[in-house]
Amino acid sequence: MHALEKILAKAAKKESVRAGEIVNCQVDMAGINDLYLQTIRSFYEMDGEKVYAPDKTIVFLDHYAPASSVLQADNQKQFREFCRNQNIDKLMDVNQGVCHQIMADKGFSKPGQLIVITDSHTTTHGAFGAFGTGVGATDLAIILRTGSLWFRVPEVIRINLEGQLRPGVFAKDVILSIIGKLGADYAVYKGVEFTGSLLKQFSISERMALCNMTTEMGAKTCYIQPDEVTFAFLEGNGIMDYQIFETDLDYQYTAELTFDVTDLCAQIAAPHSVDNVFPLSDYEGEAVDQAFLGTCTGGRVEDLAVAAHILKGRKISPLTRFLVVPASARVLLEAMEKGYIQTLVEAGATLVTPGCAACLGTHEGMIAEGEVCITASNRNFPGRMGHSKAEIFLASPASVAAAALNGYITDPARYLVEKEDQR
Amino acid sequence: MNKIVEGKAFVFGNNIDTDQIYPGRYLALTDPEAVAKHAMEGADPDFVSQVKPGDIIVASKNFGCGSSREHAAITLKSAGVGAILAESFARIFYRNAINLGLPLLVIPEICAKVKTGDRLSVDIQTGMVRNETSGIEISGEQISEYMFHILENDGIKNLIKEQYEK
Numbered sequence: 377m378h379a380l381e382k383i384l385a386k387a388a389k390k391e392s393v394r395a396g397e398i399v400n401c402q403v404d405m406a407g408i409n410d411l412y413l414q415t416i417r418s419f420y421e422m423d424g425e426k427v428y429a430p431d432k433t434i435v436f437l438d439h440y441a442p443a444s445s446v447l448q449a450d451n452q453k454q455f456r457e458f459c460r461n462q463n464i465d466k467l468m469d470v471n472q473g474v475c476h477q478i479m480a481d482k483g484f485s486k487p488g489q490l491i492v493i494t495d496s497h498t499t500t501h502g503a504f505g506a507f508g509t510g511v512g513a514t515d516l517a518i519i520l521r522t523g524s525l526w527f528r529v530p531e532v533i534r535i536n537l538e539g540q541l542r543p544g545v546f547a548k549d550v551i552l553s554i555i556g557k558l559g560a561d562y563a564v565y566k567g568v569e570f571t572g573s574l575l576k577q578f579s580i581s582e583r584m585a586l587c588n589m590t591t592e593m594g595a596k597t598c599y600i601q602p603d604e605v606t607f608a609f610l611e612g613n614g615i616m617d618y619q620i621f622e623t624d625l626d627y628q629y630t631a632e633l634t635f636d637v638t639d640l641c642a643q644i645a646a647p648h649s650v651d652n653v654f655p656l657s658d659y660e661g662e663a664v665d666q667a668f669l670g671t672c673t674g675g676r677v678e679d680l681a682v683a684a685h686i687l688k689g690r691k692i693s694p695l696t697r698f699l700v701v702p703a704s705a706r707v708l709l710e711a712m713e714k715g716y717i718q719t720l721v722e723a724g725a726t727l728v729t730p731g732c733a734a735c736l737g738t739h740e741g742m743i744a745e746g747e748v749c750i751t752a753s754n755r756n757f758p759g760r761m762g763h764s765k766a767e768i769f770l771a772s773p774a775s776v777a778a779a780a781l782n783g784y785i786t787d788p789a790r791y792l793v794e795k796e797d798q799r
Numbered sequence: 800m801n802k803i804v805e806g807k808a809f810v811f812g813n814n815i816d817t818d819q820i821y822p823g824r825y826l827a828l829t830d831p832e833a834v835a836k837h838a839m840e841g842a843d844p845d846f847v848s849q850v851k852p853g854d855i856i857v858a859s860k861n862f863g864c865g866s867s868r869e870h871a872a873i874t875l876k877s878a879g880v881g882a883i884l885a886e887s888f889a890r891i892f893y894r895n896a897i898n899l900g901l902p903l904l905v906i907p908e909i910c911a912k913v914k915t916g917d918r919l920s921v922d923i924q925t926g927m928v929r930n931e932t933s934g935i936e937i938s939g940e941q942i943s944e945y946m947f948h949i950l951e952n953d954g955i956k957n958l959i960k961e962q963y964e965k
Contacts, residue, residue: 412868413829414870417829418956421956422956422959422963423960439826447828448827450827494867496865496867510867511894512868512894512895512898514869514895514898514899514955514956515894518959522959526945561860561861561887564861564888564890565890594864594889594890596890649814736866737818738823742824755818757816757841757865758818758819759818759823760818764822
């Protein structure tokens with residue numbers, strides 16, 4: 377069995393499971409975000425009275441943090457009331473940040489766990505060796521009602537990452553390049569596991585970016601076998617109670633691919649799909665109205681660090697707005713301590729409080745008709761960040777910062793010539 | 800759920816994401832009737848004024864990719880869409896639609912065989928589609944027994960309720 381299958385087997389209280397089988401699994405951690413008031417409605421529509429496991433339930437007020445309309449405020453109010461009435465003490469209010477980053481920061485994401493959140497990017501938790509998967513409101517309500525949910529055991533694709541990254545090239549470029557080659561539907565219904573010598577060198581932050589983006593190739597879940605990097609991160613967060621599962625040597629992957637990154641340059645996903653990927657140099661010089669640094673994909677301390685490195689002592693282009701949104705309160709605090717926020721604001725950044733912000737086009741930096749935005753987030757669908765006739769380019773945090781500096785799309789490599797400059 | 804769905808086809812392309820099906824700026828709406836008013840707005844702003852109960856969405860690959868928002872399934876069901884036929888579906892959208900009792904069928908090369916405006920008759924249980932306009936029959940993948948069971952019960956909420964009544 378694959379480690380992912382072992383996680384499902386344990387959750388289903390079965391000796392073994394096999395790909396294609398439908399199993400009913402106890403969920404270790406169920407998360408709801410503030411877009412999904414329907415979850416509460418569905419819970420009561422199924423005659424729910426008391427949440428099955430309030431201690432395994434977590435509510436995130438992140439997508440509308442803080443509310444920018446009365447309707448949003450009312451949705452959040454109903455969530456707070458629900459938490460009070462149901463004794464859910466893990467209410468992550470508008471001061472906390474994006475759900476996936478909070479899961480990491482607070483040690484809720486652990487190896488061997490089955491994590492289900494009403495957010496498609498729940499694949500992110502593969503970075504910790506968890507089985508993370510996104511669902512809609514009613515599926516999550518079923519977990520609130522019964523403690524469990526049905527899953528189809530996925531086939532697993534193995535992606536082996538080899539080679540050394542050149543300066544100015546990051547995990548985000550690697551995953552964009554892979555999605556560009558394989559397509560937005562390559563991994564639909566399947567799990568994706570990353571392995572290889574490059575993967576071993578990636579930090580938790582880079583691993584989270586990789587796993588996060590597998591959603592954009594349709595993956596149901598993602599997995600990285602916990603190693604020294606994972607253990608050091610968990611220990612640093614005081615997390616000791618977890619179970620590691622390992623893939624059996626005779627496990628048959630549905631596909632095994634190897635990507636060598638030695639010659640990879642900075643990548644960019646052009647409008648309007650995530651698999652519309654080119655070398656960033658193809659778009660070098662394209663004017664940018666807004667540069668957006670943040671989200672569960674690209675709003676971590678390392679991302680702010682590289683942006684601060686590029687912008688230290690410099691000013692952004694007067695033709696460009698530069699939105700900086702730390703992924704969580706903890707990220708914001710650490711970035712302040714290290715002086716990154718000071719550097720970025722001095723360079724001309726607009727600082728937005730932790731949350732999803734403009735990523736999904738509801739508030740805090742939406743873009744107008746005809747505008748161009750380069751973003752460290754995960755989607756460039758038509759209308760995603762505002763007007764349907766705006767253009768969204770996806771790139772690495774370094775590429776976003778370089779575009780903010782010049783007012784046009786710029787390969788960040790020239791600001792990051794020395795490898796250690798990236799850290 | 801009707802086992803036979805009959806209606807007019809609306810054909811869309813590849814990778815129709817949930818932002819196109821239901822734009823993010825309307826996510827704070829929760830009343831199904833209000834949600835229905837924005838169905839497919841990002842892909843075809845005229846869809847809502849043209850769709851009639853029972854009409855059928857036809858699409859190429861990866862229909863419903865992107866966000867896990869259940870609004871995407873709610874808006875189509877509430878707008879009266881009778882079934883969605885696509886070459887493939889994104890998994891969260893697939894689950895959301897089945898959970899709501901909105902039939903989905905995987906039908907290879909469906910877009911080559913149907914044009915917007917064609918009249919279709921779809922047998923949800925067998926996966927057979929008859930294009931009444933062109934006269935051709937198209938066979939799709941048969942839906943799994945478990946999914947059909949959910950559809951027959953008009954969605955999973957009824958099944959969960961039943962489970963607790965026993």
